[in-house]
Amino acid sequence: MDMKSMREYMGWLYYQYLLITGIYVLEPWEQSIFNTVLCTMVAMVIYTSYVFVPIHVRLALEFFFELVRGQPESTVALMNQR
Amino acid sequence: MTESAGNKKEDCHAANGVKPGRNGMVKNHHHHHQYQKQEKVYHAACNGELYSRPFMESFEETPMLVAVLTYMGYGILTIFGYLRDFMREWKIEKCHIAREREEQKDFVPLYQDFENFYTRNLYMRIRDSWNRPICSVPGDKFDLVERSSNDYNWTFEYTGRVVKDVINLGSYNYLGFAENTGSCATAAGDVTVRYGVGVASTRQEMGNLNMHEELEKLVASFLGVESAMTFGMGFATNSMNIPALAGKGCLILSDELNHASLVLGARLSGSTIRVFKHNNMQSLEKLLRDAIVHGQPRTHRPWKKILILVEGIYSMEGSIIRLPEVIALKKKYKAYLYLDEAHSIGALGPSGRGVVEYFGLDPKDVDIMMGTFTKSFGAAGGYIGGRKDLIDYLRTHSHSAIYATSMSPPVVEQIITSMKCIMGEDGTTIGRSRIQRLAENTVYFRRRLREMGFIIYGNNDSPVVPMMLYMPAKIGAFGREMLKRNIGVVVVGFPATPIIESRARFCISAAHSKEMLDRALDVISEVGDLLQLKYSRHKVLPSLDRPFDETTYEENEE
DSSP: OHHHHHHHHHHHHHHHHHHHHTGGGSOHHHHHHHHHHHHHHHHHHHHHHHHHHHHHHHHHHHHHHHHHHHHHHHHHHHHHHO | OHHHHHHHHHHHHHHHHTSOOOOSSOOOTTTHHHHHHHHHHHHHHSSTTSOSSOOOEEOOOOOHHHHHHHHHHHHHHHHHHHHHHHHHHTTSSOOOSOOOOGGGTTSOOSSOSHHHHHIIIIIGGGGGGSSOOBOSOOSSEEEEEEEEOSSTTSSOEEEEEEEEEEEEOSSOOTTSOOOSSSHHHHHHHHHHHHHOSOOOSBTTTTOOOHHHHHHHHHHHHHHTSSEEEEESOHHHHHHHHHHHHOOTTOEEEEETTOOHHHHHHHHHHTOEEEEEOTTOHHHHHHHHHHHHHHOSTTTOOOOSOEEEEEESEETTTTEEOOHHHHHHHHHHHTOEEEEEOTTTTTTSSTTSOOHHHHTTOOGGGSSEEEEESSSSSSSOOEEEEEOHHHHHHHHHHOHHHHHSBOOOHHHHHHHHHHHHHHHTTTSOSHHHHHHHHHHHHHHHHHHHHHHHTOOBOEETTOSEEEEEOOSHHHHHHHHHHHHHTTEEOEEEOGGGSOTTOOEEEEEOOTTOOHHHHHHHHHHHHHHHHHHTOOOOOSOOOOOOOSOOOHHHHHHHHO
16 A cells, blocks of 8 residues: 555656646657656766765865864964964 | 834735625624724725725735746747757658748748747647537536547547536626526527527618617616617727727827727727736826826827726736726826726626726716626627717717627527616516625635635635636646546636736636535645645735835835
């Protein structure tokens, strides 16, 4: 029963997607074209984020921590100089 | 200043959002005392003594997300439209629609503008919601001939089945006179046996039957004017008579959302036309002042006459004209008023005399009262009422009177019988009870739809109820889903409405019983949940009854 209601719910979500994008009025082959193009773009976005997001996040964190670590060092250096 | 403005907004909100409107007929006993107190506060605070009852109109703003998604939907469909046009151009696909012949290809293109693009690529795909053939009386229920399409709505075939008892929420049958039984139908049948159906002449030649004279006297007494004249077609009444009333050197001030017949009549007359914002009295007053101060465009001579064209109820918005203010402006600036009561005659007012009676005004203040018999009387045709000298002038100078065939006898008899029924002159109380039932149905239907969370436009008392759909795919989906559940509705899209504000328009009738309305409301709620149409966030823009000044914009900013 749960699988059936789950499938119904997915069917209703797909119907909402058809209505909101306006695909509902198109012929089936046009719907297939649009779905293919959209899925391709979403797949490319996911792949790119999987490859690049961890590296970008690590580099950004390093940059900010460098700034914070650099600050107390320079004030300590100034006091030592005097 | 802002504090009192804020209080005023609260009072207007309280009267606006909570209590139902009253058409002079509905009694809410347990809300009566509370309502009286709020009513006094409301109209003491707004607009002096012009309005005898609160004027509650609302046009909720389009939610931002919905607007963005609607534009996105139209964008996607436009791209696919270009794709299909490309395929038709390069003969990859057969072209079903009109196109230029080979010899015309080097001339100016005929079918390249947006309207034709829209028709080819968007309208055709959802065309099965319109022009549905009906095979019974369009009363409270009707029978529909089912049709199907194999090539995506380019051609239709009849399946042979008839869908019976579809609830009718689309016909302009406000008082339920579209019926094939009862006193009107029998009278019309008798008259057909006596006079036949065709008249075979125009009014001026041999087509003036004694029935036409009787009808005109009856219409004049119904409206409370000196004299009236009837025509065979409502559209032709407007488009053929405005040219007789205004000409070169005259100024026509017409509302933004006027019907095509009024626009056509104004253009045919050759006068200068200026448009004021819909139902906006400040805009109208500004135009009047400018017209009187500056006169005609180059010569600055005074205008020969200034004619204000308005409608009683606007059928696409469901709004009612602010008639007391228009009449006050008309008297102050000495202009003439042409009131088109196509939808409001028979539907508003405690005894069905239209929008003039609804506001409690004098019919003699309106110079030209025009209306149609199509909506509340179950017949066809139009009338113009006013002073005797005006109507005598129109009898000789109107194109419709001189050239159009006069009204057919059974139609005239239907109007006479139904009008006598509404006035109560046939000795029964059927007319009165129908008007009462229409008012109750209207208030109930609007209140329930609003409570469910749909965005409804218009005045609380108008029997025309537009419900917003916005997205292009939902237009077709709504029409089809409602028909699957045996309810016939009218959905309206682009050329008739602005492009993102597509809507479904319900017309309430006195013939609908409460059970029918309840069934319809349950189905609408179900389809609304299925299609996610309940957009309302109950953030209603209150209709301002005081003139715009510097504080108005601050109030809206809150």
